[in-house]
Amino acid sequence: MLTTTNNSTTTSRTLTSKQLPKATPWVVAVASIIVAIIISFIAFGGFNIPVVAVLAGLINVVAVFAISASYEGRRKATDRVATTVVTSSFILACVPLISLLWMTISKGGAAISFDLLSRTMLGMKGVLDQQYVAGEATIAGGFYHAIVGTVLITAMACIISIPIGVLTAIYLVEYAEKNRLGKAITFLVDVMTGIPSIVAGLFAFALFSTIAGFIMPDAAGIAKTGFTAAVALSVLMIPIVVRNTEEILRLVPMDLREASYALGVPKWKTIVKIVLPTSVSGILSGITIAIARVIGETAPIMVTAGFAKALNWNLFSGWMSTLPTFIYDSQLRPVSPGDAALASSERAWAAALVLVALVMLLNLLARVIAKVLAPKAGR
Amino acid sequence: MPTSTQTTVSGPAGAPEPDSHPKSGTGQRPKAVVRPGDRIFSAATLIAGILILLILAGVALFLLAQSKDTIEAQVNDPSSITGGNGFFSYVWPLVIGTLISSAIALLVATPFALGIALFTTHMAPRKLAPTLGYVIDLLAAIPSVVYGLWGIALAGSLTDFYLWLSKWFGWIPIFAPDANGDVSNTGRTLLTASLVLSIMILPIITSLTREIFLQTPRLQEEAALALGATRWEMIRMSVLPFGKSGIASATMLGLGRALGETMAVAMILSPGLLTASLVVSGNQTIASEIAQNFPEAAGLRLSELITVGLVLFVITLLVNMGARAIVAKTSVKGS
Numbered sequence: 001m002l003t004t005t006n007n008s009t010t011t012s013r014t015l016t017s018k019q020l021p022k023a024t025p026w027v028v029a030v031a032s033i034i035v036a037i038i039i040s041f042i043a044f045g046g047f048n049i050p051v052v053a054v055l056a057g058l059i060n061v062v063a064v065f066a067i068s069a070s071y072e073g074r075r076k077a078t079d080r081v082a083t084t085v086v087t088s089s090f091i092l093a094c095v096p097l098i099s100l101l102w103m104t105i106s107k108g109g110a111a112i113s114f115d116l117l118s119r120t121m122l123g124m125k126g127v128l129d130q131q132y133v134a135g136e137a138t139i140a141g142g143f144y145h146a147i148v149g150t151v152l153i154t155a156m157a158c159i160i161s162i163p164i165g166v167l168t169a170i171y172l173v174e175y176a177e178k179n180r181l182g183k184a185i186t187f188l189v190d191v192m193t194g195i196p197s198i199v200a201g202l203f204a205f206a207l208f209s210t211i212a213g214f215i216m217p218d219a220a221g222i223a224k225t226g227f228t229a230a231v232a233l234s235v236l237m238i239p240i241v242v243r244n245t246e247e248i249l250r251l252v253p254m255d256l257r258e259a260s261y262a263l264g265v266p267k268w269k270t271i272v273k274i275v276l277p278t279s280v281s282g283i284l285s286g287i288t289i290a291i292a293r294v295i296g297e298t299a300p301i302m303v304t305a306g307f308a309k310a311l312n313w314n315l316f317s318g319w320m321s322t323l324p325t326f327i328y329d330s331q332l333r334p335v336s337p338g339d340a341a342l343a344s345s346e347r348a349w350a351a352a353l354v355l356v357a358l359v360m361l362l363n364l365l366a367r368v369i370a371k372v373l374a375p376k377a378g379r
Numbered sequence: 380m381p382t383s384t385q386t387t388v389s390g391p392a393g394a395p396e397p398d399s400h401p402k403s404g405t406g407q408r409p410k411a412v413v414r415p416g417d418r419i420f421s422a423a424t425l426i427a428g429i430l431i432l433l434i435l436a437g438v439a440l441f442l443l444a445q446s447k448d449t450i451e452a453q454v455n456d457p458s459s460i461t462g463g464n465g466f467f468s469y470v471w472p473l474v475i476g477t478l479i480s481s482a483i484a485l486l487v488a489t490p491f492a493l494g495i496a497l498f499t500t501h502m503a504p505r506k507l508a509p510t511l512g513y514v515i516d517l518l519a520a521i522p523s524v525v526y527g528l529w530g531i532a533l534a535g536s537l538t539d540f541y542l543w544l545s546k547w548f549g550w551i552p553i554f555a556p557d558a559n560g561d562v563s564n565t566g567r568t569l570l571t572a573s574l575v576l577s578i579m580i581l582p583i584i585t586s587l588t589r590e591i592f593l594q595t596p597r598l599q600e601e602a603a604l605a606l607g608a609t610r611w612e613m614i615r616m617s618v619l620p621f622g623k624s625g626i627a628s629a630t631m632l633g634l635g636r637a638l639g640e641t642m643a644v645a646m647i648l649s650p651g652l653l654t655a656s657l658v659v660s661g662n663q664t665i666a667s668e669i670a671q672n673f674p675e676a677a678g679l680r681l682s683e684l685i686t687v688g689l690v691l692f693v694i695t696l697l698v699n700m701g702a703r704a705i706v707a708k709t710s711v712k713g714s
Contacts, residue, residue, distance in 0.1 A: 050540070075609055075612065076609060078609070078611055078612075079609035079610055079611040079612065082610075082611035082614070083502060083610070083611070085494065086494045086497050086498045086502055087498060087502065089490065089491050089494030089495060089498070090494060090495050090498040090499075090503075090511070092491070093491050093494075093495055093515070093518075093581060094514065096518075096578045097514065097517065097518050099529070099533075100521065100525065100526070100529045103529055103532060104525060104529075107532075163427070164427045164430055164431070165427075167423055167424045167426075167427035167428075168424065168427040168428045168430075168431055170424045171421075171424035171425055171427060171428040172428070174424070175421050175424055175425070176428075181425075181428065181429075182428075184432065185428045185431055185432065187703070188431055188432060188435050189431060190699070190703055191435065191696060191699060191700070191703075192431070192434070192435060193699075194632070194635045194636075194639075194695055194696070194698075194699035195438065195639070195692070195695070196638065196639020196640070196641070196666060196691055196692070196695055197639065197641065198639065198641045198666050198669055198670060198688065198691070199438070199442075199639065199688050199691055199692045199695075200438075202442060202445075202669070202684075202685050202688040203437065203438040203441055203442060205685075206441035206442050206444065206445040206685055207437065207441045209445065210441055210444055210445065235434060235438070238431065238434070242431070266414050266416055266417055267417050267420075267421075268414075268416045268417045268419075268420035268421070269416065271420070272420075292520060293520075295522075296520075296521070296522025296523065296524065296525075297522070297523075298522070298523060298524040298641070298642045299523075299641035299642055299645075299666065299669075299670055302670065302673070302674060303669070303670075303673045303674075306674065307674065324522055324524040324642075327524045327525070327528060328524055328527070328642065328645075328646065331527075331528055331531065331646065332646060348528060349528065352524070352525045352528055355522055355524075355525065356521060356522070356525055359520050359521065359522060360517075360520065363517070363520050
């Protein structure tokens with residue numbers, strides 16, 4: 001008995017190739033990090049994170065290849081190296097994301113307060129910031145006006161672009177049937193997706209300053225309003241809404257439409273009562289994604305709505321501020337130069353925290369909508 | 380086809396359709412009933428579609444209308460344009476700066492994007508893969524101004540690296556130190572801006588290539604594995620050749636995004652004259668030139684900046700159309 005089992009294992013060994021134990025890549029990775037740290041101490045006289053990371057990566061790849069090639073063969077070794085390289089590229093790409101989120105949370109979280117959320121920059125003076133940096137007063141100013149501006153401008157952009165976007169998508173899916181106009185619109189929506197955001201801003205500004213130029217010459221300045229900014233955002237938002245809605249509408253089964261037609265329901269009623277309710281979750285979540293995309297836009301706002309310091313509820317006259325432009329303005333043009341610029345920077349980070357939280361919330365909302373409102377699959 | 384079904388519909392409008400219904404089989408097709416509701420609805424959707432055509436035409440037209448002053452100045456008195464040597468010598472360094480920063484961003488981002496796409500489609504544990512894809516999508520959701528803020532905060536820590544680069548690789552023009560043998564002491568150089576740009580375009584390229592990789596015919600992959608290929612050999616023999624054109628168009632779209640990205644460059648770069656070296660301050664891109672000068676601009680300067688914007692619009696349009704052409708050429712074969 002014993003001899004036969006021994007025999008069978010030796011014969012089976014010729015069929016399966018030799019393989020390293022499963023834990024090998026991890027052991028090698030940890031070992032190469034340790035070696036890299038040691039080298040860093042010897043050669044550079046200290047612990048230097050970038051140097052260690054680069055060294056560890058190189059040592060790891062070489063070691064994995066050497067060990068695997070000597071035991072498993074060249075082909076398997078190449079496979080292992082490829083896996084290591086691909087995996088580490090993924091990990092490396094996560095570093096900036098984590099660093100950015102961490103910095104936003106730590107810097108913004110340290111600076112944010114209810115006062116900042118509820119005050120504007122009206123009557124802000126450099127002296128107030130100098131006092132704050134010197135530790136004589138609490139931080140002054142705030143970005144309530146920017147929050148209001150963000151909400152108003154984004155809401156206006158939604159009012160403009162959601163009907164246009166959704167109706168266009170309906171036209172493309174239900175009416176165009178691959179005619180020439182449909183193809184042209186599809187192509188131009190693709191082109192619109194690629195418009196640089198600052199060009200969209202310039203377009204809105206050019207549009208309204210041309211109109212303003214007709215009404216009263218030499219008054220191009222009045223073209224900078226919240227509404228102009230909303231038009232600029234719409235140019236960016238419409239293609240996203242069209243693409244997302246179109247994709248969802250195409251998913252609605254043809255059977256549903258045909259069943260409705262067979263019952264004698266007119267086409268428009270079929271679309272309104274059958275097609276749209278079936279796809280409402282997808283459409284809403286697509287719109288939410290589009291809002292999340294444009295709410296963080298800076299460049300189109302700064303060329304169309306300027307930088308307001310005070311609260312402005314009127315979309316049709318005067319400059320407005322949004323969170324992104326507030327961040328830009330605070331960071332690059334601080335209220336007080338020198339050391340006291342720190343106060344402006346702190347306000348910028350606090351606003352960045354609010355903005356990032358808002359965007360993340362919208363993205364989360366899009367996922368929840370897609371899940372909750374999805375048509376029930378059961379009968 | 381929904382329209383053909385509709386011809387035999389007997390509507391609630393009370394049309395004398397029930398009589399014509401049995402006749403429809405004998406070759407006489409009854410006319411489709413078009414209700415007012417249908418007409419209004421289809422007209423509304425058509426208008427929305429045409430509005431999109433108008434918007435795009437409007438972008439080009441109004442930018443041109445506002446560039447009129449610059450074109451006149453270029454014809455009549457080139458020295459009145461910023462820089463004093465006419466529009467083209469003003470815009471040329473900006474175009475070069477834009478192209479350089481986008482090219483670097485693309486060079487850095489593409490290999491990483493491919494790596495991430497491969498990792499999430501073929502290497503990560505099945506259960507984790509969608510979550511990892513979502514994490515990368517988060518990168519795309521973060522507003523560009525926050526990237527700019529982050530870049531400013533980190534730029535300073537890159538100066539040591541740039542010093543090291545200029546010390547050992549200074550003989551390569553792009554890493555050359557300035558006349559004093561020094562590099563930018565704030566780190567706010569074109570290379571920093573390009574690196575931040577590369578992080579910003581990473582998610583776009585990743586998500587597009589990911590989709591392509593997921594479309595690889597399963598049978599091809601399994602056939603390769605069944606013939607004894609290792610996972611990497613399978614990827615090299617079936618996944619990558621299949622996704623070649625998809626990768627090309629994804630990078631083109633990433634390039635389009637990088638060309639138009641404003642804020643990261645406008646915030647991080649301290650602008651200056653065009654220089655070959657990327658580790659000293661200097662250079663400028665189109666988008667950031669507009670962003671930094673537009674708020675204070677008036678008159679001819681305003682018109683100049685809008686014209687520069689028009690140039691950017693044309694460049695990105697060409698790049699995006701190229702990308703779409705690649706997609707259109709191959710998507711028929713892919714499906």
